[in-house]
Amino acid sequence: MSLIDDKPLSWWSPKNFKDLNFGPNSGSLTKDIIFILVVCFIQSVIFPTFDLNLLSIDIVTPWIMITAVRQNAAKATIIGFIAAITLEMHSTIPAGLYLIAYWIAINIIIQIRSALSWRHLVPWFVTYFVATVWLQMFVSFVLFLSRGPETFTLLFWLQNILKVASGVAIGLYFSREWLSIDGEEPVPK
């Protein structure tokens, strides 16, 4: 073995980053909690820095949907709860709005996940699409109740459309490893 091989890898090396297994289902609950906090941080702190009203990208929803498909029910609920509370505590969204929206979505997926084959594109696509649309519709309904139809400006709808599109796109990117022919079945036995 050469001297170069013996040299320890620095902590920022690509190999170490790969070993970190950054993704919606790392295999450890502690890691998953840290990762969901990182994702919430990206969505609620980093994206708004760019100061573009239209830059509304939803990465938390697809992340939680994968968690709901991949994790056992209790872990998925805990992670969904942490994500919802983190997002709600960082804005003036009515208390419980994300909590309820994510709780319902997670529970429905837990009930139906074993009946679907997640090695096909369609279930993933439909899951992301329905989940993001459900979230936006729920928020819109709450806004309609509290403020009336005047809130629904063109910018608001454009933001929502972008959130749905980004949610689906990011979700499909994350779930690409299960879409291959020889990919493992993502639902736990």
Next chain:
Amino acid sequence: MNQRSRVLWRTVLICSLLSPFVFFASSMKPWKSSSTLGLLFQEILYPFEFLWDATTETIGNSISHYISLSETAKENTRLTSQLTILETKLLDYDEKLQEISRLRKLLGFVQLRGKRHIVAEVIGATNNLPFRSIRINKGEWDDVRVGMPVVTANGVVGRIIRTGKKFSDIHMLIDSNFNLDILLQRTRVRGVLKGFGDHSVITLNRRAEIKIGDTIITSGIIGGFPKGLPVGRVVKISYESDHISQSVKVEPWVQFDRIEEVVILDTHDPEIQKIIESAGNEWISDQVDREKG
């Protein structure tokens, strides 16, 4: 999944499907908290948020500093002449300030200058259109408390809604859950201002005299804001279909997208704060409505 856990998770599913009814029955207000446990994840993320803000600010400043360097010489000349004019004006203002001070003493006003205030920097904001909020770099360790009014030199920004150890969140004037007791500066008509996304709205009696361009100020009666702080100006008046009231659209003086520093006023009234925290902000508007009869 065995039979028992299947039944359990179906029960959980039913509970979750029923949960929106609980949500709609609630007051639908944002979380108000100053407890460490409630803000646990925010406390964990705050150092990173602070670091991110500091980094982006440094990079942004370096770029803008480099770009603006060529303009500095011209700007310097312009500012020097402006300074001369302002110094002359200042002499006049000093005189007027003394006059105002004397008049205030005579009228028994509580002077805002006597109150303690905390200057804070904006370190983050959410651009989620209907529910925008601002995060600042002062918290409980700096004596910031829930309910404190927040202003800038242009006018009212909002109220503190959550306080972490080193950060706080501001409930903005334009948020739909925000209410503020106000006065029309010209006619002294009182009303309750409500946030509406990117502007605010007041519903007044149709007979109330009001016109486009009128300035709205804080009434100082309730909610911790001192009297006379500028809030916004009237930009649109529309009559309601009930033929009794008129809806007044108010454009805030503060440009919420461009706030960099804010001033937190320590006009904290612990008694009123307790009432607001337990009864909710609706209590203010209820009291005002009752008073109006």
